[in-house]
Amino acid sequence: MERKTRTQAWTICAALVLAAAVLATAASATPGAACGFCGKNLIKNPGAEAGAGITAVGAYGAVPGWTNEAGQFSAASYTFPNGWFSKRSKGSQARGKNYFFGGTTTDAVSAKATIGKQTIKLPAAAAGRKVTLGGWLGNYGTGPTANMTQVRAEFADPGGTVLARLRIGNDTTISGTDMAFRSRKGTVPRGATQVTIVVTFASGNNYKLAGADDLSLVLA
Template sequence: MGKRATFIQSRTVLCIALVLVGAMLATAAAAPAKTKPCGICGKNLIKNPSAEAGAGIMAVGAYGAVPGWTSESGQFGAASYAFPNGWFPKSSKGSPKRGKNYFYGGTTTAAIDAKATIGMQTIKLPAAAAGHTVTLSGWLGNYGKNTAQVRAQFADAGGKVLASLRIGPDSTIAGTDMAFRSRKGKVPPGAKQVILVVTFGGTTTTYKLAGADDLSLVLA
């Protein structure tokens, strides 16, 4: 093979190599950026999500604090499924994973006098959580016109709410039974914490017997 033929062949190989490199760079540039690792993804972020920690009340007028939660209004508490005056007996429809207790509005004077019984929990978020899909779910049960609602409020470090998800109140849920409700969203940029708010409200002025169980907040 002559020098000229060898030179042409070398140029051809070099051109092909440059084309391949260019294609690889273009593909890499077009590929979506990888999201940061999320160490808390796939886990339920709620502490004591089923009111199992602590004792569920078994008598009218009784009250006990729920570990992991604060009572902001009324007297947010937990009732036993064996509570004789409870609205949700063991035989009622509900979570297949339920234990011995559920969250409820209360039968104390403070619960009766309050417009709504409200319980809260604050969950810290890492910076890597921003942009991830989040699912809020749980089992909700009504009592007459007294209804259950759960909100997940995504806030910055100062407590300013940037976005929120909500399940309930849902008047279609039958009495004495709980129904599963779920909603998805995105963690907004700048969110440093989630303020979880459970509200048992409505127009009922007597006992607040609406309930909730097996609450879940999961990032993906």
């Protein structure tokens, strides 16, 4: 009788251990299953690869997925002979044939800044999650007429009110004909349903040759 009781006890104990293991496995799998959008870049056309990059002064390279807000937000080819960046420039190892730049058109030259925007609808469960804004930035020139690159992520409510911002650039430590990677972390604010990526190539009174490439906005 005592032996039977011990066997039953061991059986119950083993069952409890197995149940605990199953629950632990399910619990550890839940976050990943609940966040299918985590780890993915939310920005569309993040490297200006969709569309043709310009290869001549005065040309305009439209950037699919982005809106030109000021100046002449464009895509330039790394083969553009009058561009500041080339295939020899330091930059993203995953870069393609194009990059974002401020433009050489009349509108670009006359504007105080060239600005491009893209508004993204956030996933329903994005609020409260960690977020990282990143990208490769490059400047052109020095001093008061220098072209400086800045990228912002503006998180807004359904009415368009901005609740929080993340920003990379302006960064005066980036110089020469190379780009450098910059990133910043934050948290998606409660109430945010959309985020607008704002790329600005500011200052300068001539061609706006500053650039940016392989931008990313990733939730965790």
